[in-house]
Amino acid sequence: MTHEPVTAAGQAIVIEIGGIPIQVRSESPEFLRMLEERYAGFLNGEAHPVFEFDVELVQPRRISEEDDVVVSFDSGRWLIERGDFRAEWEPETRRGKIIQSANPYSIDSVLRIVHTLVLAREGGLLVHAASAVRNGKAFLFAGVSEAGKTTISRLAPSDVTLLTDEISYLRRDGGRDGNGYAAYGTPFAGELARAGENVKAPLAALYLLRKGTENTIEPVRPNDAARMLLENVLFFACDPDLVGMVFDAACELVQHVPVYRLTFFPDARVWELIG
DSSP: OOOOOOOTTOEEEEEEETTEEEEEEESOHHHHHHHHHHTTTSBOTTSOOSEEEEEEEOOSSOOOSOSSOEEEEETTEEEEEETTEEEEEETTTTEEEEEEOSOHHHHHHHHHHHHHHHHHHHTOEEEEEEEEEETTEEEEEEOSTTSSHHHHHHTOOTTOEEEESSEEEEEEEEOTTSOEEEEEOOSOOOTTOSOOOSOEEEEEEEEEEEEOSSOEEEEOOHHHHHHHHHTTBOOOBOOHHHHHHHHHHHHHHHHHSOEEEEEEOSSGGGGGGOO
């Protein structure tokens, strides 16, 4: 990939998610203002970016023939494409380029995918789950659509800080025994349509959600927990090595973080069992 030099008109913002600052550069001030609004709370102009992306804006049109996201690796670069965008990223140079129209949704997808690729190599995960902080500890609520992620987020009491109601960000974070994990807030919102808080906390428990007629919590064995967690992990690349790393990361996490099946009736009393 070749990279044009930055002109005097070029402007950039730095979006920091999960403690990883990524610079996004564009010649369009209007587009950057749109992103500033979209990622408000996750901007860090003082951070030195780990990766840099140049965005080339085009008129709204079909950019790729792919309906679903396709992620592939070729000649030292990742190729990421869907009908509304095409992106390239070179991990070695830490540079990338995105071709898309002036909307925040295409770059949102690119950022998620890039983060999954980074996390795979360090034992972290992006999970289809809500997460929240209470009493200094983070709790993850995973489940398929309609399992109750948005519901349990909406029912959270005032002493709970919501990290996300849709996509949770987990990284290895040491801890007292060296096997801890941290959950980070993300701007990736679900039905609540609002970004999470840009904070992190040690992960204390993972709850696998299911709606029912009463509130119950049951421990889940690690083998079953790993399988159910993997059903909710976001990962798009068909790379055997990275897929193996994601599998290992999920198996490792459930060995060190308690996992429970949380069956709940959708009212605020469920939070009496959490934290």
